[in-house]
Amino acid sequence: MPMTCDWENSVLKQSIENLGNSALQGVRRIGFAARFFVAVLLHSGTAFRRFGLTIREMYFTGVLSLIIILVSGLFVGMVLGLQGYETLQTYGAEEALGVLVALSLVRELGPVVAALLFASRAGSAITAEIGLMKATEQLSAMEMMAVDPIARVVAPRFWAGVISMPLLAALFSAMGIFGGYLVGVQLIGVDEGAFWSQMKSAVDLERDILNGVIKSVVFGVAITTIALFEGYDAPPTAEGVSGATTRTVVASSLAVLALDFVLTAFMFRGLN
Amino acid sequence: MNKTVLDLWVGLFVIAGIAALLFLALKVGSTxxxxxxxxxxxxxxxxxxxxxKPRAPIKSAGVVVGRVADIRFDNETFEAAVTLRLDNRYAFPKDTAAAIMTSGLLGEQYIGLEAGGDSRMLKDQDQLFITQSAVVLENLIGRFMYGQAQEGAPQ
Structure with a gap:
C-alpha cells in the first residue's frame, strides 16, 4: 500500500500539522492574554495604594507623548480647515467650517489619531521596557524577592496608560480645533462669530464629546493591554524583544481601527 | 529624575488634559x-x-423652545403622533399651531410653533389640534408639472 506509507512523511500532512500548530499557538496566546488582563485588574491594588508608581509611569506615557500629540493635533486641524474650506466654499457654506472641523475631530480623528500616535510612541516603549526587564531576568529577580511583578511593574503602567489616553485625545481635539480656527478665521477670513456659534449649536455634549471620551478610554485599555502583554510574553532575546515591539505597534493600531468601527456602529447608527 | 519635578509635570499634564475637556464641553459643545x-x-x-427626526428642534419665532422627544405611528388614525418636549420657561396658548418646516432649501426639518389667542395655556400631555404637515418636494413638483401641462395644452 504506497498510499499509507507515503502519508507519514507527506508534504500534505506536514502542512496540516503546521496549520494546526499555529492555530493552537494563536488560541494559547489569546487565552494567555485574557488571563493576563484579568491578573492585571486583580493586582491593581498596589497601583492605587502607591499612586507614586502610577504617576511615574504617567510621566513616561503621558507627558512625554505631549509634544507629538499637540503638534499633530495642530497640523491635522489646520489641514482640515484648508480642505474643508475648499469643499464647503463650493456650496456657499463657509460658515459651517467650524462644525466640520469640530465634529470630525471630536467624533473620530481626536480619539483615533491620538490612539495611533500613543500606540507607536508609548505602547512600543512599554513593550521594549518590559521585554528587556524579562530578558535581563529582572522580573524573575522580583519574584525571588516575593515582589509580584504584575502588581509592581505591569499594573501601574496599565493604569497610567488608561488615565493618559483620554487626556491626550482631548488635548488633540482641542489643539485641532484651535488649528482649524487659525486657518479658517485668521488666515482665510471666515466670520469668527459664525465659526464658533455654528460649532456650538451642532456639537452635542452627550452624543459627540462624551462618546469621543468613551472611545479614547477603550482605546487606552486596548493599547496598554496589548503593549504590556507583548512585552511580558516576548522571547527573552534581543530579537524577541524587537519582534514584540513591532507586533505591539501593528496589533494595537489594527485593534484601535477595528474597535473604532464597532464603537461608531453602536454609538451613531441609531441616531439620525 | 527628581520626584517632585516628575510630580509637577504629571500635575501640569492632568490640568492641561482636564482644561482641554472643559474647553470641548463648554466652548465647542452644548447640550x-x-x-x-x-x-x-x-x-x-x-x-x-x-x-x-427625534431630537429635532422646536422653534417659535426662530428661538429653540424644545426638542422632539418621540415619533410614533398611530395605527387607528393613520397619522404620525409626535411628542414635543417643551421647556418649562415657555408657556403656549391652547390653540397654538404646529407646522413642520425646513431650514433652508436642504436643511434639517424642525417644528415651528405659532402661538394662538387662547387665554388658557398648554399643560403636560395636552394635544395640539392645529397642525400643518411637511411639504413634500415631490408632490410640489408634481403639482407644478401638472399645472404646466394644463397651461400648454391646446384649447
Missing part, C-alpha cells in the same frame, strides 16, 4: 437635551412628517 424635570410634553398629530 441639546431638554431635561425631563424642567419640561412638559404635548402631542401633535401630523398627516405627514416628511424627514422629521
Amino acid at each position: 441639546s437635551v431638554v431635561s425631563v424635570a424642567n419640561s412638559y410634553e404635548v402631542v401633535a398629530r401630523f398627516d405627514n412628517i416628511g424627514g422629521l
Whole structure:
C-alpha cells in the first residue's frame, strides 16, 4: 500500500500539522492574554495604594507623548480647515467650517489619531521596557524577592496608560480645533462669530464629546493591554524583544481601527 | 529624575488634559437635551412628517423652545403622533399651531410653533389640534408639472 506509507512523511500532512500548530499557538496566546488582563485588574491594588508608581509611569506615557500629540493635533486641524474650506466654499457654506472641523475631530480623528500616535510612541516603549526587564531576568529577580511583578511593574503602567489616553485625545481635539480656527478665521477670513456659534449649536455634549471620551478610554485599555502583554510574553532575546515591539505597534493600531468601527456602529447608527 | 519635578509635570499634564475637556464641553459643545424635570410634553398629530427626526428642534419665532422627544405611528388614525418636549420657561396658548418646516432649501426639518389667542395655556400631555404637515418636494413638483401641462395644452 504506497498510499499509507507515503502519508507519514507527506508534504500534505506536514502542512496540516503546521496549520494546526499555529492555530493552537494563536488560541494559547489569546487565552494567555485574557488571563493576563484579568491578573492585571486583580493586582491593581498596589497601583492605587502607591499612586507614586502610577504617576511615574504617567510621566513616561503621558507627558512625554505631549509634544507629538499637540503638534499633530495642530497640523491635522489646520489641514482640515484648508480642505474643508475648499469643499464647503463650493456650496456657499463657509460658515459651517467650524462644525466640520469640530465634529470630525471630536467624533473620530481626536480619539483615533491620538490612539495611533500613543500606540507607536508609548505602547512600543512599554513593550521594549518590559521585554528587556524579562530578558535581563529582572522580573524573575522580583519574584525571588516575593515582589509580584504584575502588581509592581505591569499594573501601574496599565493604569497610567488608561488615565493618559483620554487626556491626550482631548488635548488633540482641542489643539485641532484651535488649528482649524487659525486657518479658517485668521488666515482665510471666515466670520469668527459664525465659526464658533455654528460649532456650538451642532456639537452635542452627550452624543459627540462624551462618546469621543468613551472611545479614547477603550482605546487606552486596548493599547496598554496589548503593549504590556507583548512585552511580558516576548522571547527573552534581543530579537524577541524587537519582534514584540513591532507586533505591539501593528496589533494595537489594527485593534484601535477595528474597535473604532464597532464603537461608531453602536454609538451613531441609531441616531439620525 | 527628581520626584517632585516628575510630580509637577504629571500635575501640569492632568490640568492641561482636564482644561482641554472643559474647553470641548463648554466652548465647542452644548447640550441639546431638554431635561425631563424642567419640561412638559404635548402631542401633535401630523398627516405627514416628511424627514422629521427625534431630537429635532422646536422653534417659535426662530428661538429653540424644545426638542422632539418621540415619533410614533398611530395605527387607528393613520397619522404620525409626535411628542414635543417643551421647556418649562415657555408657556403656549391652547390653540397654538404646529407646522413642520425646513431650514433652508436642504436643511434639517424642525417644528415651528405659532402661538394662538387662547387665554388658557398648554399643560403636560395636552394635544395640539392645529397642525400643518411637511411639504413634500415631490408632490410640489408634481403639482407644478401638472399645472404646466394644463397651461400648454391646446384649447
